[in-house]
Amino acid sequence: MRTDFARARSVRVKAPGKINVSLKVGPPREDGYHGIASVFLAVSLYEEVLATETPGHGISVTVNGQGTLNLPAASIPLDRSNLAVRAAELLAEVSPGHTGVQLDITKRVPIAGGMGGGSADAAAALLACDALWGSGFSRDELAKIAVDLGADVPFALVGGTAVGLGVGDQLTPAISKTPLHWVLVTSDYGLSTPEVYRTLDAIRLRDGVEPDPRPGIDPAILGAMRAGDALGLAPLLHNDLQQAALELAPALGDILETGRTAGALAGIVSGSGPTIAFLTQSSGHAAELEVLLASEGLQATSVHGPAHGARISQDPQG
Structure with missing residues (x-):
């Protein structure tokens, strides 16, 4: 066991963004949330958090942006409304050996882009601070703490492929080892997740659509992913929120058609x-598509999934 004297003074962790290969949304619940059924896929676009011990017990954060970002990092809060800060606070409450910590976040996942970048920051902060403080929590125990931070945070901890039920917090890992290759196109703006859900509710009310109160997952999707069958998966991609996103940002329809x-x-x-x-x-097809979309003036990045969950990316330095 580490002694306090030998304990690491900084820890660096990477955690992945995700895409929803399938997302079905139920009606609003009494608590204001929506029940969902989704297939989460972690992809090879990672947030990075460097946690460094500081005197006292305060938690501070800085953010810098690299790679494919759709909004300036300056738009990210640097107070306790930042999910990474809240993650460190929650872990400190149950870690007798906690110290002050400086969280330096390097963002690569699009901000407010529907890929869980803030949740990846929180997952990375949890794992980094656990190692920094010698808290000794298992990955499952960290995931239980993470539930209080939002449904996407536990998934960013475990990565891979998973089915999410409830509000996305009821995770069941799914077998999916053969890589699937994607090209992401980001935008110069973000969309508010609550606003997209409200718009979906309004569309359903307007069109007289009664959503399934207990949405489920098409088993064929999991079969295609297990086999790495991109051709079989293609017609099965589904997102109940897509219509609402297109209504709020009609230009997305043009991007879909361009792709x-x-x-x-x-x-x-x-x-x-x-x-x-x-x-x-x-992977070759993805590289070609990335070039073609970039030639159309789009911000395109090729990725693959499933990708690993939050992971320490360097040996701690004393």
Whole structure:
């Protein structure tokens, strides 16, 4: 066991963004949330958090942006409304050996893009602070703490592929080892997740649509993912929030059409958007599509999934 003297003074952790390969949304619940049934896929676009011990017990955060971001990092809160800060606070409450900590976040997942970037920050902060403080929690125990931070945080801890029920917090890992290749197109704006859900409710009310109170997952989706069958998966991609995202941001429809014309097997709005995920047949196909979409002036990045969950990315330094 580490002694306090030998304990690490900084820990760096990477955690993945995700796409919703399938997302079905039930009606509003009494608590204001919506029941969902979703297939989460972690992809190879990672947030990074460097946690460094500081004197006292305060928690501070800085943010810098790299890679494919759709909004400036300056738009991210640096107070306790930041999910990473809240994650460190929750862990400190149950960690007798906690110290002050500086969280330096490097963002690569689109901000307010429907890919769970803030949740990945929180997952990375939990794992980093656990190692920094020698708290000794298991991954399952950290996931239980993470539930209080939002449904996407436990998934960012475990990564891979999973079915999410309830509000997304009831996770069941799914077998999916063969990589699937995607091209992400980000936008220069974000969409508010609560606003997208409210818009979906309004659309359903307007159109007289009665949502399934207990949405489920098409087993064929999990079968195609288990087999790494991109052609079989393409017609099964589904997102109940897509219509609402398109109503709030009509330009997304043009991007979807551009991707299909450029040869994508299928395209889907990721979560609440506005990031769009295009499914491709192979890594080579993804690279070609990325170039074609970039030539159309779009912010395109090729990724693959499933990707690993939150992971310490360097040996702690004393």
